[in-house]
Amino acid sequence: MSEFSNRIKAQREALKVVNGSGLFRESLLSLTEKAIDRWSNNNNLSNTDRAILLLKEMSGTLFFLANKSQEQVTEDYKVLSKRVSDQLSKLEIELKNRVVSKRIR
Secondary structure (H helix, E strand, O other), X not given: OHHHHHHHHHHHHXXXXXXXXXXOOOOOOOOOHHHHHHHHHHOOXXXXXXXXXXXXXXXXXXXXXXXXXXXXXXXXXXXXXXXXXXXXXXXXXXXXXXXXXXXXX
16 A cells, blocks of 8 residues: 555656646646646647656656565565656756746746
8 A cells, every 4th residue: 555655656756846837828737648748738748858758757767666566575666766757856856947947037
C-alpha cells in the first residue's frame, strides 16, 4: 500500500509544481500521455518542450512502477522510485527557470 501512496504522492507533487507555477493558462489534470498531450496543445507547447519531455518521462516511470508494485519491493523498484524523485526535481528546476526568465522579460 505504501508503494501506491508514494506513486500517488509523486503524481500530485508533479501536478502541484506545474499548476502552481503560474506559467500556464490551463491546468494539467493528470500524468497520462493523453492528458499531457491535450494540456500541451491547449497551452501552445511544442512536443519537444523540455517540460513536456520531463512530464512524459515521469509518466512512463510511474506507469512502470504501477506494474512493479504487484511484486515484492525490489532493488529495481527503489531505483525507479529514485528516478521519479529526480525527474520531479528536474521539472521543478525547469519551471522555476521559466518563471525567472518570464520576470526578466
